[in-house]
Amino acid sequence: MSEQHDLGLDSDATGPLVRPYVMTQGRQRGDAVQLDMISVVIAARAEVDEMALEPEQVRILQLCRRAQSVAEVSAHLDVPVAVVKVLLGDLIGRGYVLARAPYTTQSPVSRDILQAVLDGIQRL
């Protein structure tokens, strides 16, 4: 379980004890959050002050009750990925949404992950 945590995307981003793919409660503005097309996002809290948000952001929060990728949010909203990234970045900056960076082969994928992918495909 825990060795998978070393496979986060932003290996050079933060100190060793901060798991970099969990971006939460941060002060960073939207443009400071590096979202990938397959970063997985989820709503962080149930109560939301909708008046403080763009209508698209309210829709994003509704979608994000289930964890899904930035690309899925984009497809469901019919809004380009680049725009969704900005809207999500703002939501993440304000603590409404949490994101997890994808596994990437820049940091080698572990055998365990490859095995899990094999098993998952076989089960289809």
Add this chain to the structure above:
Amino acid sequence: MASNDSERADDRIPAAIKILIAGGFGAGKTTLVGAVSEIAPLSTEEVMTEASMGVDDLSGVEAKTTTTVALDFGRISINDDLVLYLFGTPGQERFWFMWEELALGALGAVVLADTRRLETCFPSVDFFERRGVPFVVAVNCFEGAHHYTEGEVREALSLADRVPVLLCDARRRESDKAVLLALVRHVAESMATPV
């Protein structure tokens, strides 16, 4: 407190990994994605602006424009902690800049070869070879088209011996599963024996 929150959230958020499905125009990319995906294939638009186009192979003319590229993708939930996305790469040459971003961090790629026009997958093969992205070639056997043997395809595409070549029917899930399994095994081998 905040760190407790994030740890609990982390438990709920799977990490994603992606595999690319490449090949020429009409080779069956969307068909393959749809046959194995647990959701109907989705389509998303990526608007490439001047700022996000800072990759090579770009002429200055293109860099000043905004281009919209539609991407198909599907999803396979592996387990609670891992979700696999399959992305069909845009086939046309003018979207090659898009491949750079798509290929970044990809586990590997499937190059779908179209038996009616094998040569349309040459650019995909070139691309993944140059980037060192592990790939397999899956020959999508259309009815009425010439049936190639694995060896003929290998020769036509000048593939290294280590690159797996499979014949498939993109419409059949079992066939696509075999292709994806071959790719993941090939990725594992590539990691064990760095080129």
